[in-house]
Amino acid sequence: MSEKNTLKRSLGLWAIVGLGLGYMTPTVVFDTFGIVSEETNGVVPLAYLAALVVMLFTAISYGKMVNVFPSAGSAYTYTRETMNPYLGFMVGWAALLDYLLLPMVNALIIRIYMVSIFPDAPAWIWVVGYVVIITAINLWSMNSTSNLNSLLVIFEIVLIAVFLVLAFVKFTQGMGQGTILTTEPLFHSNVHFSAILTGATVVCFSFIGFDAVTMYTEEAVDQKTMPRAIILTALIGGCIFFIASYFAQALFPDVSHFKMTDDTLPEIGLYVGGTVFKLIFIAGAFAATVASGLASHASVSRLLYVMGRNGVLPRKFFGYIHPRFRTPAFNVVLVGVVSLLAISPSLELISSVINFGALIAFTFVNLSVIAHFVFRKKRYKTTKDLFSYLIMPLIGAGLTGILWYNLQGDALIGGLVWSAVGFIYMLFLTKFFRTKISHFEFEKADVPTELNG
Template sequence: MSEHTEKATPSPVDADRSAEEQLRKFGYKQELQRGLSLRDLIVYGLVFMVPIAPFAIFGIVFNASHGMVPLTYLIGLVAMLFTALSYRAMSRAFPVAGSVYSYAGRGIGNSAGFIAGWAILLDYLLVPTLLYVTGAVALAAVVPAIPQSVWVVIFVVFNTVVNLAGIKITALANRAFLIGEMVILALFVVIAVIAVAQGKGGAHWSLTPFFNSGQFSLSLMFGALSIAVLSFLGFDAISTMSEEVAGESKLVGRATVLSLCMVATLFVIQTYLAALLVPGQTEFATEDAANNAFYDISGRAAGHWMLVVTAVTAALAAAVANSLVAQAATSRLLYSMARDGALPRFLSHISPRRKVPDRAVLLVAVLSLFLGLVFVGQIAFLSTLVNFGALVAFLLLHLSVAVYYLIKRRERTYGMHLVVPAVGFVIIAYVLYNADTPAKVGGLIWLAIGVILLLVRKAMGRDTTINLDEAEG
């Protein structure tokens, strides 16, 4: 009994050694610093997804769903949960830093891994830029004397300094940002509950935001979900921290599922209360009204001061907290692809002192700064491209689960490794089908460039070779 207990709960030191030995089986050595706990991973996922993400897009999702925003986020939870389970399955099999790039590469093949990595790079590279631009627009409205370009520079410099300081400093910053967001969210919830109880503006308790029979249709909800899915992107990035986890590799999959469920619960609560404060309404008349809907609702519930608080908090959450973890995730993906030779190898350099991929962090900073200054104020254009790459990568993730477990390992776990990825694949494909045309066009151009690069590398004899010894074992 005691032996069983000891095996089931290894000491942190033994767990780290086991993780490092497992990493060596894949042909890699331990270079990044292991120091992240389950709580750190959950916080990382929550900060990346942003607990107050609906603040910024509430009005847009409201119009697309005809007022059924909380229902949209419930459907989103179900949709993303299948993807989270696929991430959990692959992170347990391959506890390495490359996320879907590594999973598709080892689950399906090298070419699939390259395309998956290239696809999600579109998301990871543009997300920090989009967040910087969004934050700059919001703060410029509050402090018009400071140009938006200055805000972009400030955000990029701050996040780069924190990320270069080491993963433990980044983790501490994540906790501080998360606490701040949760305090503001709790304040809104209390104010909204009081406002509904007092019947402000005709508000009253109702289940209409969850289901309005006169407006509901499946195509309507999935059209709204193609927008709302932006709020969920980030749970997948937890897997990029696999080589920095202190303890068992299973913690990555556990944190992925837990953080997704937790943030979805917060999304549903805040959007339900906000929807109740605009009773009988199914759309906002103008684009400006939709963009500022949540802030206006907050002001209506408690006064102009609450409008300013929610607007500034949303801006800082996006441009600082969310961008911080986005830069960290992107740098780990670049590091992993460069380590395998899929990208220039100089990006695989690790700082001897801080144990972070410093060159990858700096490259992300430079690209974000350049793109942020070029596209400052152009939120709509950037938003159309962000989701496409992640959704395509998710499709390859689901395929990799089925191919790896059922074909390569010949297991008969049809429920978790066939049904789950199959359902997840269909849902993601349908969401992708309902995406905006500009997103499809821009995304397909990006994928075409990736395919050309892959073919060129093959022609030059420089195709990526991923160590598959463990996968075949």
């Protein structure tokens, strides 16, 4: 395959981790703090800790599979190669729902921010302007996307660090618990396991992003760094969520301080640092949303590219790589067009349906480990192999099942409708299973190794 028809290897370990963190949006911990604090009776950091444990099992499974199949297709690729091409298509179709809608939701959040600042301006202007810029950056090069994303992520982390310093000052003045040396944010008499589980279900979706970095496998300078990138993204994101929520919970033991618990970030900024810091904090949230928009836009265009390259989507369109930019140009533009739907006044159902695709992907990545290593490679004859390739992924799949049990009704219905559409398309594609879904062979030579972007 010609170099001009392949993705370019230009991303190092920390660039990939940065894209994952950008996708995860670290400042979201403050946006959802009030909701989760109510759900858990005031132990938000404990909910994040529980969620981190759940995500790490799945992250380890992603790390194992990305070494076996160094492709940008993620859960779609792993399932089709270890189980069944038809099942792989359905997993990819479900995951596509998650990846395709996230850029749109980011555009919607930007619209909300801008309308709150400039209420007299037409809302569509902000959506169109944002989508055009994000699409152009993703179209130009992966390096441009990565570099801008890294700057925005650094800005977010610096702001969170400033919050921690200001919070410490407030502790010395007697605010909240009056000290960071307290166990109240982790345990008190009113804590119940069911409440922690409910809170963990909510915050688990803050971790969506560690899995998305697998989409950059074919653009990694060294694909052997991918397992580390996946684990580091989950761990660093989890630590940021835990520390930030611990300080916030110690400052605000309950939600009585907040006028609006649906999004507490502006009020947290106001109470901790005054009006000026509140505005800066909102600017940080804006930057976080843009970073997430860049990363999510890049990820879904890579998934579409792999599905097009495999022939399960029209190859000439979805499998196209721009000869100069070396990016999946048509897919990038298509995602931009879909993101324009954020002009719509209400996307509540679409936002909730995102979780459906993520849980499908997480479940089947864990099952792919078992299918490949246990059933194909017979790696179950030692205690180490049995634990690594059977017990751990089973725990990961089981913990994900708990999240399935707590999935919202609207999300389940919307996801099932989307899956039904995908199944009908697969019937058409395969002429009612009379023909096979085409298979892509993974050839290392397909991807050049030059570092320049």
